[in-house]
Amino acid sequence: MSKRFAIIGAGMSGILTAIKLKERGITDFVIYEKASRLGGTWRDNTYPGLSCDVPSHVYAYSFELKPDWTHRFSPGAEIQGYFEGVAKKYDLDRHFRFDSEIERAEYRGGRWHLSIKGGAADSVDFVIAATGVLHHPATPDIPGLGDFKGACFHSARWDHSVALEGKRVGIIGTGSTAIQIVPALVDRVGQLVLFQRTAQWVLPLANPPYSADEHAMYRASPEALQQSYDFWSARFVDTFARAVIGDQDELHKIEAACRSNLEENVHDPELRRRLTPDYRAACKRLIMSDIFYPAVQKPNVTLVTDGIERIEAAGVRTKDGVLHELDVLVLATGFDGHAFLRPIDVIGEGGLRLADAWADANEAYRSVAVPGFPNFFMLVGPNSPIGNFSVILISELQLAYVLQLVDLVLQGRCHAVAPSKAATQRFNTALREAMKGTVWVTGCRSWYLDRNGNPALWPWSFDRFRTEMQAPDLVDFDLVARETTPQAAASG
Ligand code: NAP
Numbered sequence: 001m002s003k004r005f006a007i008i009g010a011g012m013s014g015i016l017t018a019i020k021l022k023e024r025g026i027t028d029f030v031i032y033e034k035a036s037r038l039g040g041t042w043r044d045n046t047y048p049g050l051s052c053d054v055p056s057h058v059y060a061y062s063f064e065l066k067p068d069w070t071h072r073f074s075p076g077a078e079i080q081g082y083f084e085g086v087a088k089k090y091d092l093d094r095h096f097r098f099d100s101e102i103e104r105a106e107y108r109g110g111r112w113h114l115s116i117k118g119g120a121a122d123s124v125d126f127v128i129a130a131t132g133v134l135h136h137p138a139t140p141d142i143p144g145l146g147d148f149k150g151a152c153f154h155s156a157r158w159d160h161s162v163a164l165e166g167k168r169v170g171i172i173g174t175g176s177t178a179i180q181i182v183p184a185l186v187d188r189v190g191q192l193v194l195f196q197r198t199a200q201w202v203l204p205l206a207n208p209p210y211s212a213d214e215h216a217m218y219r220a221s222p223e224a225l226q227q228s229y230d231f232w233s234a235r236f237v238d239t240f241a242r243a244v245i246g247d248q249d250e251l252h253k254i255e256a257a258c259r260s261n262l263e264e265n266v267h268d269p270e271l272r273r274r275l276t277p278d279y280r281a282a283c284k285r286l287i288m289s290d291i292f293y294p295a296v297q298k299p300n301v302t303l304v305t306d307g308i309e310r311i312e313a314a315g316v317r318t319k320d321g322v323l324h325e326l327d328v329l330v331l332a333t334g335f336d337g338h339a340f341l342r343p344i345d346v347i348g349e350g351g352l353r354l355a356d357a358w359a360d361a362n363e364a365y366r367s368v369a370v371p372g373f374p375n376f377f378m379l380v381g382p383n384s385p386i387g388n389f390s391v392i393l394i395s396e397l398q399l400a401y402v403l404q405l406v407d408l409v410l411q412g413r414c415h416a417v418a419p420s421k422a423a424t425q426r427f428n429t430a431l432r433e434a435m436k437g438t439v440w441v442t443g444c445r446s447w448y449l450d451r452n453g454n455p456a457l458w459p460w461s462f463d464r465f466r467t468e469m470q471a472p473d474l475v476d477f478d479l480v481a482r483e484t485t486p487q488a489a490a491s492g
Pocket of ligand 1: 024051052053054055095134140141173174175176178180195196197198221285308332333334335447460
């Protein structure tokens, strides 16, 4: 009997999964998406200045390289267009179910029973959760937020109907997002007030456009495009990815580059002091920009480093008593990077809820599966190497691994597969131990850290990740032989 799949999420990983299922001749699958369009983070984020700080030639599916990216780090709208184009090329339209939020997924009688908001239901053999990481905007817990009389929105919910020209615009936050917004807004707005709680290290990466000649060259030569992909991948793996997991030489190089960027490009010593972080570079997600420092020094920008006391009707009151009067307030305050599948109520074998299994920490086996949740897999799940490499390659490698587990069922070797508890515990113990050598735990606050202070990232090398994703080690899995009867399913 043919098996049915549900993919949750129509972002980068969901589209990838659909393509790879089709490649295997599997067509009985649905991509459930709570929004009205595909694209995930690139659909949700439309803020001015949005681009990807992973080079475009790497930030693409390895099997769908694009010869004509406009820039080395291309704008968000172009990336969204890329995913729409790929979905069209692979004819995925009939598989999408938009405006269909999965509320509950329960494993009963050997299958997954899905409840969809609005009352629809589905039953499938496999669930592949491609729900992404940064999709729950974090609203800051600042008193008086609702009192502000001007327009106020999160960076991931940009309100394009709000005119900014000549306005007094406040931005709370100095993460990767805010650092892209500031240069994009500075020449449009009247006054820009940037509320910085923590200074950031900034690596000065230029973003040159690709020329028409380069586009023609990459179109004519897939080998050249592949070489560029390999070049940028290797640069990431050999430098940044090594630095964050403890290669001190590489880390010192990054620190030196950030420090000289600050010293050479921020001219006022007092401003430089306020922009100098007191923690190691790359402890937080490293900022890549050569346009932030020039922008923050423009005469219409005020960098506010006094803490925020509260928000009032007219603006933001800081702890020194000053009221910063504003027309518009942007919350570039990041995301809950630990929510993963939540708020979906996922119920595995014997009524085990994922919410309970993850009550203390999000623990998975090699990021892709959880004991007690058979035939349920995640892409870019907990402890994926998202802070180290291009998330697209990560997802591709994880999916290739997951599909080998799926094959065990499709080939009739078992009815269901899930990692064992013991193997998952071993993996997580090793993870926690290895985290001690990473830069993420050297003393900074970041969204990487969960509430126990453990980074949600991968503490080892890219080679190790690639090796671990090559093939499942079946001693680490429970293969369920029993095919549950339809009667059992109905009564469950
Ligand atoms: P973020 O890195 O989590 O930054 C949030 C900012 O808001 C921080 O500066 C934080 O200050 C500040 N903040 C939060 N709550 C606050 C409060 N109550 N009062 C004052 N300040 C507050 O979020 P993000 O900038 O949206 O970036 C999130 C992630 O998205 C990035 O790390 C990256 O992985 C991804 N991203 C990627 C790109 C790209 O080009 N690839 C672009 C944008 C985002 P503290 O630092 O003091 O906590």
